Amino acid sequence: MKPFADLLERLLYTQSRTAKLPQLRHYFATTPDPDRGIALAAITGELTLHAAKPALIRTLAAERTDPTLFALSYDFVGDLAETIALIWPPSQATQLPGLAEIVATLNSTAKPDLPAQIAAWLDAADPSTRLALLKLITGGLRVGVSARLARIALAEWAGHTTADAIEEIWHSLAPPYTDLFAWLEHRAPRPDPADAPVFRPLMLANPLETGDIAPLEAPLYRAEWKWDGIRVQLVSTAGGTRLYSRGAEDISATFPEITCPSPAVLDGELLIIRNGAVAPFADLQQRLNRKTTTPKLLRDHPAAVRLYDILFDGTEDLRGLPFDARRARLEAWHARNPTPLLDQSPLIEFRTLDDLEPPRANARSAGIEGLMLKRANSPYLPGRPRGHWWKHKRDPLTIDAVLMYAQRGHGKRSGLYSDYTFGLWRTDTELVPIGKAYFGFTDRELDFLDKWIRANTTARFGPVREVSPGLVLEIAFDAAQLSPRHKSGVALRFPRIARLRADKPHQEADRLETLMKLIK
Amino acid sequence: MPPVDTWLYPTPQGLYCAPGDFFIDPPRPVPRAVITHAHSDHARPGNHTVAASSATLALMRARHGPCPAETPLAWGEPLHHRDVTITLHPAGHVLGSAQIVLDHQGTRAVISGDYKRAPDPTCDPFTPIQCDLFITEATFALPIFRHPPAAAEIARLLASVALFPGRTHVIGAYSLGKTQRLIALLRQSGWNEPIYLHGALLPMCAIYQQHGIELGDLRPATVAEKRDLIGRIVLAPPSAIADRWARRLEDPVVCMASGWMRVRQRAKQGGVELPLVISDHADWDELNQTIDDTGAREVWVTHGTEDALIHEISKRGIKGRALRLIGYGEEEAA
Known part of the structure; x- marks a missing residue:
């Protein structure tokens, strides 16, 4: 112990x-x-x-x-x-x-x-x-170690396998995992998951900036919507059916309505869909991180999976096939197994990459985050391989906020104030914090911020400094949503620092009501 | 025999001995002071006449320059002053730290200053003195504070150094006392590598060495290359470990050596990655044991969490009183 x-x-x-x-x-x-x-x-x-x-x-x-x-x-x-x-x-x-x-x-x-x-x-x-x-x-360990991190540690320690390979058998194993440790220590072969519904490592996309799109050859790519839900893998085998999150967490009990009519491993986006319309991400959040669910939640926040890809059809491993062939297999599987809670994410027709710009730019509605570009001939590869899949998000929203608090970073940033809390004006004199960001700036900007914070500190609370209003930060974010948990009543998704606006007087930063209008 | 509180009592200028007309550890300059130890919250500059142990006087000279009239006292050497006899006995807190024993018309008061009972290779051990009134510190006077053996904490530090060979361990330690004790403990545990020090820690180390305390190979961290400090142990004042100064270190493991590290929120607040529970103050058990050892029927508490201690000793029939002296516990709260 x-x-x-x-x-x-x-x-x-x-x-x-x-x-x-x-x-x-x-x-x-x-x-x-x-x-x-x-x-x-x-x-x-x-x-x-x-x-x-x-x-x-x-x-x-x-x-x-x-x-x-x-x-x-x-x-x-x-x-x-x-x-x-x-x-x-x-x-x-x-x-x-x-x-x-x-x-x-x-x-x-x-x-x-x-x-x-x-x-x-x-x-x-x-x-x-x-x-x-x-x-x-x-029941409250809370040490900040994800299952993924633990598997990376296991793989590094063993030295002869990868976290992905451990992930592929993980859900067929049970504590105290003696068969896993025996394999990792070369004392036994890799445990055979047999027909257990195990997780397969996902294929992930690289971000694509607008400037990077020109060199891509349009005929070699397929385009899809990037839905604003959570990426999931639905696995159905003779051993059972499981729904996994991107991090290989079994979330079947959280979404019991999601079932699979026929053995397969499917890749898709979990969404809340009401009468055919995708609800905002905030609606999905109501159902996440719960061990079980309630009839009311099931009724008011109905989940469905929009399918992108098929990895296994029955026991046939399709991951080596090119995207186009898998897409055909997905359509065929879906035609054989129609079910209301699984639909297909459509392909977007285009001839030139310029054709895609209007739909991407206008994608702020209907639960869409942007576009995906996938090479027609790419196999399904674990991890984030370069040059196969690209995510081309719609442009972020921005707002000019005032720096309010700063906190020291850790590790390489331990001597620097690198975590920033920023706010907007609720009245002419009252700032309310709306979020925190700790990336999006260069080392030189970090240096400037650190000096500025030290020179403008008004109070200290442990590792946190309060600063006088004076520095405007242009904050980029993907979406704003109502949040009763925040003092300002609003929460930002994926906030980051787009620019330092040392030129802008802090009185001219944005007001909270401006942000409220951006809430979908 | 006059009751003690007729001749020894707290005043706004500090704890005052009326028949001797002197103050003990006064927060502001006075004509005559008796000083327990050289930490700046107990030994302020500007007093005219100062009686203290010779090591304390040497440390005070290094910090504030000489004072006009110094009276060095050896352990147990009586100083007869008017109607009071002053004697110093070791307190085990830092080099030179003393308990002050005052005898007046057949009653005896002992002022502990800051003290600990745990062994410390850098200073003489605390000796309990029988008395009528014991005036104690109470920095860690809650039953949640039971300091583990310091050697075990040093072992945790050395295990971490082995676990992270590519990083630099930087330990926050007060310049007087904690720094030298840590170095001595490291040497006792077999760490014979050079130990690198923030510039502010070097002068006090030199005085310890002049008093015959072996600290081994000490080097200034400030002039070393970042690369050369990988795998090394660096000591710096607590204010420097997680701040600009620490940027000269490669991916530092920020450690802090203090009794407060027992409480997680305290440690996390300071951004500490490896808290080391090493204190130069008495813990809960030592405070209670010491009070019993002195045989005092009355105990005054100078500073700290006095409520718990007064409650606890009242259960043993000992009368407690909180002096709430202002200004103590500021330089080194650990």
Whole structure:
């Protein structure tokens, strides 16, 4: 349990992905089965655990500590699990079981016996292990490691395979993943997913700027709409049906209405479609990140998948075929298997690339983000290969906002104020923050911003500086949507800094009502 | 015997001993001061006459220049001044740090200054002194603060250095005390590589070395090439580690050595990637143990989280009082 606690503690403080990888590799290399597999499940969110309520651990702490001291301590720390981890009276350390044994015991212990069991573990642990235990038990690890990052670490550690190859079998595996580790350590062949409905790595597009389009030869490309939903993969095999997000997360339970009438692996865009019309992305967001769904959500926010591509027809792997041939197979499959919640994303007719400019420029309606250009002869390749698929987004919206707060960056940017919060005028004197951006500027501009922020700081809150209104930033963003969670009532999608407008007086920055008019 | 609070009490100018007409660690210049240790929140410049340990006086001279009249006191050497006897005993906080023992007409008060009970190779260890009144600090006076063994924290640091051979570990440490203790702890753990220092840390290290404390190969970080610092350990004041100064380092792992690092929000707020819980102050258990060791029936708390400590000692029948002296805990809050 201690190595797992050490890993969590380091991951918690590490912001950068590249710095997390050595920590994960080291843990997998030095921790035996089955603990490392259970840890892998815990950090990727695949661990099923009978979680305990915070009230249980609060009661435990109350039995062991002076209430006045606990209240003063909780006040100081601000986090219940951390307060208990730190205030728990030290005792003669006995041996704490490994992570796998703890998880197994948690799942097999009868509810009335749970408090005594947890207390016994807390007695045997040091403070950071106590905190890991309490976070595990109450179900809140939150260490910022995606499943994808964990698979990259596994692949790097093994040295003979790729994260994609692990991804392809991932969903046929279960904790503690001993067969996976055996393969990664050359002790066994790669686990055979057989007919399990596993995820296949997606093919991704490279961005295309308007200037880059001229050299492309129109007859070699096909054009499609780039729908503004989330990219998904629908997999149906003899072993079952799954819906996966772009990051290989199984979201079948979140969208139970999406089924597949016949075995296939399909690539498409998940959208909310009402009476044939695509709803704004904000509507889809209502349904994301939920473990299950409700009848009301299913009724009011009906999901569907708009198909782009077919990877497998039955058990036949089509990924080696050129795009045109796969498109024909997709159309044939769809004709054989008509179903209301799966439709095809149409191809856009064009003769010259100039023909595509008006539809792209006018694409701001109807849930469209822009255009996709795909080479007619490209096979379906994992990852983001150059020269095959291009995404040509509509031009971003822009607004002139005022810099309000800045925060220091991490890693290579750790000495620089590189994260910016900006706002718009609600009245002539009141600025409200509308978003944050931390890219879109050159190193020289970063240097300028950093100096400007230091010279114009009015207050400090930990790593954050408040600055006096004075610097205008031109912010580019893909869309604006209403958001009750933000003070301004609006949230930007994909905001970035387009230009520094040191020339513009800050009083002349945009007003909030201007942004409100851009909401779709 | 006069009650202690008739001859020793807090005033706006600081803690005042009336029969001796002197102040202890006064926040503003006074004619006569007795100083516990050389941190700037306890040792201000401008006092006319200063009594302190000779190491504290040396550190104060390096920081503020000489003061007009210095009275160096060895450990246990009594200084009879009017109707008060002043004696210094080690406090274990930093080099030269002292407890001040005041005897007046048969009663004894001990002013702890800042102190710790954990071993420290760079200063003499704290010795408990029996007294009627114990005046204690309370920086970490909550039961959530139990400092782990410093050697274990150094082991975590060295494990990180091994895990990230392509990065530079930069540790935030106060220039007086924490820096030298970290260096000594690193040497005890077998780290014999050169240790690179921010310019502000070098003068205090020199005084430690003059007092016979071995710190090994120290080099200025400022003149080193970025490349040469990869895989090295660099020490800098806390204000520099995540700021412009640290840009000279290659992809730094920002570490901070402080008792506050026990609390995650504190560590995250400072942008720290590797918090090291190493403190030069007594933790909760040490504070309580020390109060019991002195046998004092009355305890005054100079600064820190006094509510919890006063509540806890009241359960043992000890009378507690918060002095709420202003200005302490500012230079080095760790």
